[in-house]
Amino acid sequence: MKLATTRLPRPNDDRVPRSSRFPLGVARLTPYDARPLRTSIVLLALSLSACCVTGRETDEGLIPPPPGAAAPAATPTAPAKVAAQGATPPHPAAPPPTPAPSVGETWGGAAIAWRTPTEGLAEAQRTGKPMMLVLFTTWCPHCKNYSKLFDDPRVAEAAKGLVMVRTDADKDEATSNKYQPDGGYIPRTFFLKADGAMADIKAHEGKFAYFYDERDPAPLLAAMARAKRELVR
Numbered sequence: 001m002k003l004a005t006t007r008l009p010r011p012n013d014d015r016v017p018r019s020s021r022f023p024l025g026v027a028r029l030t031p032y033d034a035r036p037l038r039t040s041i042v043l044l045a046l047s048l049s050a051c052c053v054t055g056r057e058t059d060e061g062l063i064p065p066p067p068g069a070a071a072p073a074a075t076p077t078a079p080a081k082v083a084a085q086g087a088t089p090p091h092p093a094a095p096p097p098t099p100a101p102s103v104g105e106t107w108g109g110a111a112i113a114w115r116t117p118t119e120g121l122a123e124a125q126r127t128g129k130p131m132m133l134v135l136f137t138t139w140c141p142h143c144k145n146y147s148k149l150f151d152d153p154r155v156a157e158a159a160k161g162l163v164m165v166r167t168d169a170d171k172d173e174a175t176s177n178k179y180q181p182d183g184g185y186i187p188r189t190f191f192l193k194a195d196g197a198m199a200d201i202k203a204h205e206g207k208f209a210y211f212y213d214e215r216d217p218a219p220l221l222a223a224m225a226r227a228k229r230e231l232v233r
Contacts, residue, residue, distance in 0.1 A: 105143070107166065108150035112159045117175045120165035124194040130231035131163040131192040132224065133179060137170050143187045145214040152217045158224040161232075182209055189220070191227040199231055 107114065115123060117133070124131045136143040149155055169176040169186055179190050179198065188210040191201040201223050202209040212220045 105138070105147040106151050107147045108156050108159070111153075111156040112150055112164050114164050114166045117165055117167055117172065120163045121196050124163045124192070124196075127163070128194050128233035129161065129163050130194060130199070130227045131165050131196075132159070132227065133165045133167070133175075133190045133192055135167060135169045135176055135179065135186055135188045135190075137168060137186050140186050142214050146187045146212070149212075149214065149217045149220060154221060155217050155224075158221055158228075161228045162224060182207070185211060187211065187214075189223075191223060191231065193231055194233050199227065201226055201230075 120131050120133070123129070134146075136146070150159070167175050169184070169188075176184065179188065181198070185208055189203070189212050190210060191199045193199055203212040203219055203223065212223070
């Protein structure tokens with residue numbers, strides 16, 4: 001038996017009264033009319049999410065943004081901010097006047113006022129005292145042994161009549177090159193006049209004439225006493 005079917009009218013079917021299709025003048029959306037709207041809403045949501053996300057975090061780290069995405073602006077550092085404002089960046093702090101003793105060195109500690117070559121020359125010219133210049137390095141084992149001679153109270157007392165100067169030969173090449181009459185060995189100890197000229201006072205004659213005994217302070221004490229007798233202005 002063939003069943004009779006009744007076709008439902010479409011919204012734009014002329015058999016549907018206009019008043020029932022658009023009540024009170026407001027268009028009524030049917031399933032056929034709503035499909036384009038749903039598609040538009042989905043596309044708008046996807047575009048908004050793509051605009052707002054430039055990277056996302058995962059267990060492995062941050063996934064980089066897609067090609068064409070703008071990279072975040074870097075935060076300028078303090079010197080860059082100063083340069084951008086046209087101001088002069090602050091100068092670093094001045095280094096200490098004398099090198100600090102390295103591990104194993106003592107150099108008499110606070111009992112002896114060590115100077116740099118520049119400071120020592122200025123003080124010698126002002127006071128007329130002769131200078132005692134020690135050239136050393138931080139890696140030299142003989143220098144470490146020699147530094148302990150200055151812990152002797154007799155050496156510290158004798159140092160009061162001299163301008164004591166100590167400088168690292170590796171860092172102060174100008175001074176090291178100036179005072180090496182018989183080679184660049186270390187430690188070397190010189191006695192200088194108030195104008196910086198080198199006096200003829202040696203540890204001994206022959207090779208390494210300015211290398212003083214690193215364990216016995218007697219030769220150094222004798223040289224210090226001679227410098228105070230002969231070189232005081």
